[in-house]
Amino acid sequence: MRTARKGSVEMPAFVRQLVKETEKRVSSFFKGGRGGAAEGEQPGKGEKEEVIPSPYLDRPVLDKLMEEGCARWGLTYALGSMQGWRANMEDFHNCVPQLGGELADWSFFAVFDGHAGSMVAQHCSQHLLGHILATGGMGPEDDPEKVKGAIIEGFLQTDKHLHSVARREGWERGGTTVVATLISPYYIYFINCGDSRAMLCRSGQVCFSTEDHKPYSPLEKERIESAGGSVSFQRINGSLAVSRALGDFSYKGAENRTPSQQMVSPEPEVCVVERSPADEFLVLACDGVWDTISNEELCAFIHNRLRVCTDLRDVCSQVIDLCLYKGSLDNISIILLCFPGAPQLSAEALHQEAELEDLLESKVAEIYNELCARGEEPDLLSVLTVLASTAIPGLPPGGGIQSKRNCIISAYYQQRETHKPTVPNGLGGS
Incomplete structure (x- = not known):
């Protein structure tokens, strides 16, 4: 048994808000149907508005x-x-x-x-x-x-x-x-x-x-x-x-x-x-x-x-x-x-996988450098957005670009490390 490390995925704010508003409206509708306060109505005197935690x-x-x-x-x-x-x-x-x-x-x-x-x-x-x-x-x-x-x-x-x-x-x-x-x-x-x-x-x-x-x-x-x-x-x-x-x-x-x-x-x-x-x-x-x-x-x-x-x-x-x-x-x-008839490891498939990951790393570096040259901040979302609109041959069938996102994220942070400003000798503090 093993546990993978945590990542840093965040729900976009507008999606989170949409989910919460939808839950609130649907919940209010059905509470109204059971005799509770309907959508748009205020709780009656002495009633407290029920707060439903988001799932x-x-x-x-x-x-x-x-x-x-x-x-x-x-x-x-x-x-x-x-x-x-x-x-x-x-x-x-x-x-x-x-x-x-x-x-x-x-x-x-x-x-x-x-x-x-x-x-x-x-x-x-x-x-x-x-x-x-x-x-x-x-x-x-x-x-x-x-x-x-x-x-x-x-x-x-x-x-x-x-x-x-x-x-x-x-x-x-x-x-x-x-x-x-x-x-x-x-x-x-x-x-x-x-x-x-x-x-x-x-x-x-x-x-x-x-x-x-x-x-x-x-x-x-x-x-x-x-x-x-x-x-x-x-x-x-x-x-x-x-x-x-x-x-x-x-x-x-x-x-x-x-x-x-x-x-x-x-x-x-x-x-x-x-x-x-x-x-x-x-x-x-x-x-x-x-x-x-x-x-x-x-x-x-x-x-x-x-x-x-x-x-x-x-x-x-x-x-x-x-x-x-x-x-x-x-x-x-x-x-x-x-089952015993499952696909087995393939030298050809491994070679193609290595070529694909090399291609993705070079594409990430290319996009990162282009954004830097235009004076734009090469954040991860920007790199992913550009890459998603790029034709990439050899992606896993059924998975597409999303299935190689971990590889892309790794390549992105490699670029950040490469482009990190160097500190001149004597100016780095104790």
């Missing part, structure tokens, strides 16, 4: 949690997770490369993206797998229908158990999405409950990805409305942005309806894909990744990075940085699973 920080938390490991059947994996711009870290994970006993050649991995607090996500990360295994539906015969049934039953049991814990601990408002995979010797089981996502890359292309569970999706919307809810602003009752999750019990109170028929369903969607020697890698990630990059872009980027990086933690770190630089304001978590 965003003025500076992101850039420390990264990194893990890596392997399974005896040839799988290697890494996890990368970062708090980012969010005021709190609400992502959790579970990495079990080898299940025990007769399931020793099975693996389980999951990302839990919490909302309205972190406790539900943390609790589920510790107990979900146990509930799935307790169903007894998994065994050496590897029957897809039995395994699917065990997974779904495990989720429902987890939610049922969580309900009693939530009432005792006061977690009723909290919830978590889950994206997971169960890998057997013959199949890959994709498990999705919410808007995190899993993606499989096979032969260099996206072979499969899960579907996000959003309230405005036709089937999800139909269930929500049948349970007495509504969808406005693409959210359940104008508030919750996901339609399936563990927890969120304030949306699960419709009478005479099963748990899977509530406004928020705890039932996962389970898809089965037969394994192939052409399988390269599988990604599990929260929406902090998918909000900024498409399936195809991420597949291409990771495929390219695996040809120049042997450390999977470094690949995960580069994905996190890419999402941050592309504007993700959420917690960012990714698990990268590599």
Whole structure:
């Protein structure tokens, strides 16, 4: 496990202000709908205006949690997770490369993206797998229908158990999405409950990805409305942005309806894909990744990075940085699973990478010197702006110029050091 050092990224002031104003207006609107002071009205006599803390920080938390490991059947994996711009870290994970006993050649991995607090996500990360295994539906015969049934039953049991814990601990408002995979010797089981996502890359292309569970999706919307809810602003009752999750019990109170028929369903969607020697890698990630990059872009980027990086933690770190630089304001978590058929280190790719970094360093020096010659202050933003409008051949597919921003920043500070004024002898003080 390792932690990367902190950086110095700041949210532009106008973006920060826009986010805060938007939150304030949306919050006021819905408080007005529930009998509170509507937008533009003043609190009544004796009332105090509620101050809602922003869910965003003025500076992101850039420390990264990194893990890596392997399974005896040839799988290697890494996890990368970062708090980012969010005021709190609400992502959790579970990495079990080898299940025990007769399931020793099975693996389980999951990302839990919490909302309205972190406790539900943390609790589920510790107990979900146990509930799935307790169903007894998994065994050496590897029957897809039995395994699917065990997974779904495990989720429902987890939610049922969580309900009693939530009432005792006061977690009723909290919830978590889950994206997971169960890998057997013959199949890959994709498990999705919410808007995190899993993606499989096979032969260099996206072979499969899960579907996000959003309230405005036709089937999800139909269930929500049948349970007495509504969808406005693409959210359940104008508030919750996901339609399936563990927890969120304030949306699960419709009478005479099963748990899977509530406004928020705890039932996962389970898809089965037969394994192939052409399988390269599988990604599990929260929406902090998918909000900024498409399936195809991420597949291409990771495929390219695996040809120049042997450390999977470094690949995960580069994905996190890419999402941050592309504007993700959420917690960012990714698990990268590599099969025996994953791309390998390439001498040609390493040579091209070295040439690209040399080119970027020379471009930064050129821009820096041009700005100096014009009497302008060559600050980092100015250099990045000019470079972004310059045609740069050989950038990583799916990543573009943002994926090499750390290299550019390093080259910029090298130029600053080079252009630092020298102090004549005898004038430098004691």
